[in-house]
Amino acid sequence: MLSRDEYLIAWSRWHGGTDPAASRLVRGWLTLAYTLAVPLARMSPLVATALGLVVAGAAVPAAAAGGLWLIAAGLLVGLSGLLDSLDGALAIAGGRASRRGFVLDSVVDRLTEVAYALALWAAGAPGWLAVTFGALCWLPDYLRARAGQAGVSETGAISVWERPTRVAMTGMTLGGAGVVAALVSPAVVVGIGTGVGCLLGAVGTGQLGVQLRRALED
Known part of the structure; x- marks a missing residue:
């Protein structure tokens, strides 16, 4: 098993030279995943991957149930994100x-x-806003993949809209709506949270677009 620092260096190599130290959120998220991976070193990364998808799917009916179930939906989203990072930590740190x-x-x-995106829609976010949120989750990684096919070896600096931010925004929006459900319409809270997520997504995609444009012009 690699040490934490060795794991972070290896993670950077697998992600186009991206430096996790550039973001406290990303570095903290990866450190948490590594900490969880150490006692689970014998677990197959594929098991964690599959569990992450199942847990994320379970958040949709929980969000649709509304009320206090929204808190459960938020927790499920957070857990799915941790499982996603756990599979990477198990694979990379475990060789x-x-x-x-x-x-x-x-x-x-x-x-x-x-x-x-489906969970946010089920919890009350307008359909067009939930679709936009989902699209902005996909777009940065699509841009990086296409840039890589065009010969760009680096994926660019970490933006404000990386995977941990997407997970955190979704989880906190759903969970927060559940916490204040007795006082404020969950649909209002979910709509605002989804809108803020879209704003962060647009800013992050813009940051990445500028970086990749420079790389493609070199």
């Missing part, structure tokens, strides 16, 4: 990382983000 696993993990990430 089991592979290109096949890397691609599979990316596909599952996109599927869980579909579940996040």
Whole structure:
């Protein structure tokens, strides 16, 4: 098992040289995943990947139930994000990382983000806003993938809209709506949270677009 610092360096290599130290949120998220991975070192990364997708899917009916179930939906979203990071920590720190696993993990990430958008819609967010939120979850990683196909070896600096931010925004929006359900309409809280997420997504995509444009012009 790699040490935490070795794991962070290896994670950076697998993610186009992205420095996790550039964001306290990302570095803290990866450190938490590594801490969880140490006692679970024998678990297959594929198990964590599958569980993450199942848990994210379970957040949708919980969000649709409304009321205090929204708190459960928020917790499920957070847990799915941790499981997603756990599979990467198990694979990289355990020396089991592979290109096949890397691609599979990316596909599952996109599927869980579909579940996040569906959960926000089920909880009361307008359909167009939930679709926009989901699209902005997908777009940065699509841009990075296409830039990589065009020969860009670096994925760019960490933006304000990385995977941990998407998970946190979805989880806190759903959970927060559940906490104040007796005082404020959950649909209002979810709509505002989803809107803020879209704003962060637009800013983050813009940041990434500027970085990739410079890289493509070199």
